[in-house]
Amino acid sequence: MPPVRRWIRRLLVACAAAFAGLVLAEGALAVFFPQPIYDIYIRDAVRGHRLEASAVRHCRTAEYRVEVRTNALGIRDREIGPKRAGERRLLCLGDSFTHGAQVSRDETFCQVLERSLGEPWEVVNAGIPGYETAHERIFLHNDLWGLEPDAVLVNFYQNDVTGWRVGADGDRLRLLDGNGAFLPAPSWHSRIRNRLCSRSHLYYIVWRALRDAHVWREAPDAQADPEAWSATEGNLRALVEECRAHSIPVGVAVLPWYGRVLQESVDRNDVHRRVPEVCAAIGVPYLDLLPSFLEDGRASLYYRIDGHFAHDGHALAAQEIERFIREQGWVR
Incomplete structure (x- = not known):
């Protein structure tokens, strides 16, 4: 031959x-060892990405099996109609920790909090995986004031500092102004990557490992990078000022990273020191959930592989958030 x-x-x-x-x-x-893939993300010209409205997806991994439903607004909540007489609404902004795709909707801290508060309170879960303060202020400004919230809670996670550079699909983001607003640079390869991530368990696990390595490689720089914290503070300040313009009380809850709680890892982004400083500068009340989670210390607070809140984590978060909002006088 x-x-x-x-x-x-x-x-x-x-x-x-x-x-x-x-x-x-x-x-x-x-x-x-199934990965948490469910094709529910849609590219958005303003927010970078959003969730498909009125969708039903099933998220199955080695740790959980969950049905995820979105309403007409593209958030994981019931259909929300006009406010009834005397009804009160707490709007929860946040990322995947607030969205809670790892537990049933009834187990998310938003729903646990709503049941604990009772009538006339309704707690709206506006958490979108991959969002941070820049996304949240745009989402609030363009889409959420129609819900007529009586109070707004911004749920802050440590990748709200590093995440402003890297989108949910791994794309770098282009800053547009001093407040840190952004649009993702469109690319054909990111569309292919998104399609593969939503269909292939093997591709997803490789992509996630590479993305996390990239994010955490930059994480130590974020705590020393004035631009990163300046962008974060600018977006949070703009969000708070918009709430104040609507005469709506607003607060910040800092959600702890599982590595800090269960593995005694270093707070790489210095979030639990810097966020209180930012909130003090803005004049907004804040709740740091880290002390409560450290005191509890149960491994069952988080999914060990996934890293998000499990049932017990959502329950503890709801308990601490309720205490906080009662102390603020939002609920009487």
């Missing part, structure tokens, strides 16, 4: 073996 044909044959055999290996790996992951 001529050398060229031998090389072609070897190449074809190698490609076939690689393809078979990928198929086997994909199948094994789907059965034994």
